[in-house]
Every structure is written in C-alpha cells, then in structure tokens.
Amino acid sequence: MSTTAKKSVKQQTVEDFVKTLEYPLKNVVKAIREVILSANADMTEHIKWNAPSFCFGGEDRITMNLRSNDFVLLIFHRGAKVKTDFVEINDPQNLLTWLSADRATAKFVNTDQVTFKKDALEKLINRWIEIA
Numbered sequence: 203m204s205t206t207a208k209k210s211v212k213q214q215t216v217e218d219f220v221k222t223l224e225y226p227l228k229n230v231v232k233a234i235r236e237v238i239l240s241a242n243a244d245m246t247e248h249i250k251w252n253a254p255s256f257c258f259g260g261e262d263r264i265t266m267n268l269r270s271n272d273f274v275l276l277i278f279h280r281g282a283k284v285k286t287d288f289v290e291i292n293d294p295q296n297l298l299t300w301l302s303a304d305r306a307t308a309k310f311v312n313t314d315q316v317t318f319k320k321d322a323l324e325k326l327i328n329r330w331i332e333i334a
Contacts, residue, residue, distance in 0.1 A: 216247045216254050223268075230274045231266065233316040234323075238264060241324040242331060258331040273309040278326075280304040280334040289333045295322040 220232060231254065238256050239245055246257045255265040267275035278298065288303040297319060298306040308323070310316050316323070 216249060219249050219254065225268055226271050227268075227274050227311075229313050230310055230316060231268065233313045234266065234274060234276065234310060237316060237320050237323050238327060241327040245327075245331075258334070261334070263331055263334050264327065267307075273311045276308045276310070278306045278308070278330050291326065291329050291333070293322075293326060295319055297322060297326060 216235070220228070220235065223231065225231065235247070235254055239247065242258065244258060246260075247254055248257065249255065250262060250265055251267070253266040253268045255262050257263060263279065265277045265279065267277055269275075291298065297308040299308070300306045308326075310319075
C-alpha cells in the first residue's frame with residue numbers, strides 16, 4: 203500500500219470517528235482538526251486514546267483529549283521517550299500551558315476561539331513538529 207493510500211485510510215477512519223462522535227464540542231473538534239491538517243501537508247492522523255491524534259514522520263505529536271465537556275484539550279508531545287531539553291516556542295497568544303520540558307497543552311472552548319487563533323495555532327503546530 204502506498205503512503206498516500208495509508209494516509210487516506212487513516213483520514214477516513216478519523217472522519218468516521220468524528221461523524222459518529224457524540225460530544226458537546228464536536229464542532230470544536232472538527233475545527234481544530236481542519237486547522238491541524240491544513241497547517242502541514244505531511245501531517246497524518248489516527249485515533250489514539252479515543253480521540254484524533256496527529257502524526258508527523260510517523261510519530262504522534264499532537265493528540266486531542268476529549269474528556270471534558272467544557273473544552274477540547276490539545277496535547278503537544280514529543281514522542282514516547284521523555285525529553286528533558288526545554289525548547290523555546292514563540293507563543294504570543296499564550297496558547298500553550300507547559301506541563302514539562304517535552305509536553306504542553308492548549309485549550310479550546312468554542313469554534314470562535316479556534317477561528318480567531320487559527321494563524322497562531324498553525325505556527326505553533328509547525329514549530330512543534332520542527333523541534334520534536
């Protein structure tokens with residue numbers, strides 16, 4: 203199976219997941235997903251922890267957490283192995299909350315917030331995959 207075919211199968215799986223998702227912030231999930239996938243053409247996706255997760259170079263880098271009904275949490279991570287080197291990321295809109303040197307989160311409560319912060323989020327995504 204070609205890389206393109208694999209990507210399409212993964213996207214279809216996530217699309218099916220989102221279509222059948224019963225979650226009060228489903229529209230926020232859809233909006234964030236669109237931003238992440240449009241930020242970098244090499245980004246792929248699959249389901250991890252019962253939510254969309256996004257990969258670059260075959261490694262998970264950004265995973266949604268859908269446990270709260272009040273916000274969608276994006277987890278920015280640098281792979282399974284803990285990394286202790288802290289990286290500087292220009293975050294003028296203060297989207298990221300750092301949990302450790304290799305992990306940060308961003309919360310989104312509605313689609314207006316995703317739309318308003320789209321450019322900043324795209325820049326963070328691309329910087330994140332550069333440094334991960």
